[in-house]
Amino acid sequence: MKVVVYLPSKVVKEVTSDEHAKIGELIKIASPNTVGLDDNLEDQEVYLLDEPEELSKDAKVKERKAFVIHRCRKVRVSIIYAGKVFSGDYPPSKLIKHVRKDAIEGLCIDGPAGNNLELYETEDQNSKVNRNYPVGYFSDYPVCGIKFYLADPNAFAG
Structure with a gap:
C-alpha cells in the first residue's frame, strides 16, 4: 500500500x-x-x-x-503579525492550519480580518504556506523551530 x-x-x-x-x-x-x-x-x-x-x-x-x-519532539513556531509575535510549541505532526488558528486567536484578531490572513515563510507573497502540511515539514533538527509571517494576501497587491 x-x-x-x-x-x-x-x-x-x-x-x-x-x-x-x-x-x-x-x-x-x-x-x-x-x-x-x-x-x-x-x-x-x-x-x-x-x-x-x-x-x-x-x-x-x-x-x-x-x-x-x-527528530524534534516539539517545534517552536513563531508567527509575526503587525509587530506582534505569537509563539507556541507543537509536535512536528501538527497541521499548519491549526497553528494558524491558534495564532489568530492568540493575537486577538477577530472576525473577517482573521479569516483572510495567510501564513508566509518570508515577507513575500510567493512564500505562502500550505495549511495542510505539518510544522515538522518546515523545520529540522537541531533547530526545532520555525518563523512565519501572518498577512493579508491583499496587502501584497500593488
Whole structure:
C-alpha cells in the first residue's frame, strides 16, 4: 500500500509499505539517510499526521496513510503579525492550519480580518504556506523551530 511520509527540510515521500511492516521499517525505507552512522533509529520519532503522540517503532503500519518522521519532539513556531509575535510549541505532526488558528486567536484578531490572513515563510507573497502540511515539514533538527509571517494576501497587491 502507498503511504505518505513527511520529513524535515520540506521533503514529502510516497513509499510502498506492507500493512504488517513495523514503523521502524518505515523509517528505514522513507528516510535511509537519517538512519546512518551519526543517527540511530531511536533518534527518529514517528507520528500520525495531526496526532500529538509518537508511535512505537514496533507498532504496525496497518491502514494508516500519512506519517511524520522527525527528530524534534516539539517545534517552536513563531508567527509575526503587525509587530506582534505569537509563539507556541507543537509536535512536528501538527497541521499548519491549526497553528494558524491558534495564532489568530492568540493575537486577538477577530472576525473577517482573521479569516483572510495567510501564513508566509518570508515577507513575500510567493512564500505562502500550505495549511495542510505539518510544522515538522518546515523545520529540522537541531533547530526545532520555525518563523512565519501572518498577512493579508491583499496587502501584497500593488
